[in-house]
Amino acid sequence: MPFDSLCKKKIFRDVPNLENIKIDKHANEIFSSVFTGMGGRYTRLRILCEIVGSSLNTLDIAKKLRIDYKTVQYNLEILENHNLVVRKGSGYGDVFTPSEIVKSNLPTLYEVIRKVEAKLEAAEKNYIE
Template identity: 35%
Template sequence: MTNQLLEFKEIIRSRQVSQQRKPDKQTRKLLLYLFTSTRGGFTRLRIIIHLLDKPYNTHQLAQTLDLDYKAVQHHMKVLENNNLVSKIGEKYGAIFHLSNFLELNIHTLEEAIDKLDRKMNQKKVYM
């Protein structure tokens, strides 16, 4: 998993825009909480990394990540409720993509990845 986190960090770095702005305190707290302080943080990070490439629906993400559909559905609700992903369409066929809010603050995920890496090396991680 540590190698995967390093890979995620490189992907995030490659997506950064030249004019980085420092995230406000609340944004930083939100991203750190969602990706490092909750049990599903690593899974949510995996979802975000996949959504960097292209939009997916819940079924496609479940297949791609080899996870249960209901688990992915739960994580998508958490991400959507916190304005990190946007949804086009309804129900089963809804397509998710990164929100403008997350696109603007994507570089903040680097700190979350570092913290998650330290945390995963200390104790068992639930996915």
Template identity: 35%
Template sequence: MFYYMSNQLLEFKEIIRSKHVSNTRKPDKQTRKLLLYLFTSTRGGFTRLRIIVHLLERPYNTHQLAQTLDLDYKAVQHHMKILEKNNMVSKIGEKYGAIFHLSNFLELNIHTLEEAIDKLDRKMNQKKIYL
């Protein structure tokens, strides 16, 4: 499972690199801390990263994301609330049909996710598996 997740993280990194325009501006310290926290320091970081990668391609509603990611609707709903609260995604519409897309804030700082992916990959490779 860790091998699969590690490969997926590499794919995410390539997708992010292909999506953003070369940006010489470094993110401020608070932005960097927020992104690292949301995507590497919490249990749902990998799932939130998967959501963001899908939203890079096109907007989705919660139901579509749940189906695409093969996750429980309530779990996706939970992650979307966290992402919206932290200004990672923006919502158009209300309730069930609301469509989510990346926020302007995240689009400006998308390159910072590469650092979060590297940290998450290192973290996953350090975990010990006990049988």
């Protein structure tokens, strides 16, 4: 699996024993719908990876990922609606952090992404940069 990426180093570095993962069914449903079933799943994962290390606002995320501000805003709304990120603030400078469901279910998220990446690998496209 091509998980030697910056995202793996950031988001999955604290996941113990990545080969014997216990799946949380509820978290698996949420992660599967957000990161496998919708267009923009790659962008949402990149956003999540960026905010794991530090809380960032929409503009900072857009600059770091080099994607359109409105695209980041839209995908943050999806992540927020699925309770995967937490907004701190109430205006333009709002910062986002991963929610507790993400922090406490990283092994499940890893497994969902690994399954998707295995399918995409056949098409020679990596899910995570």
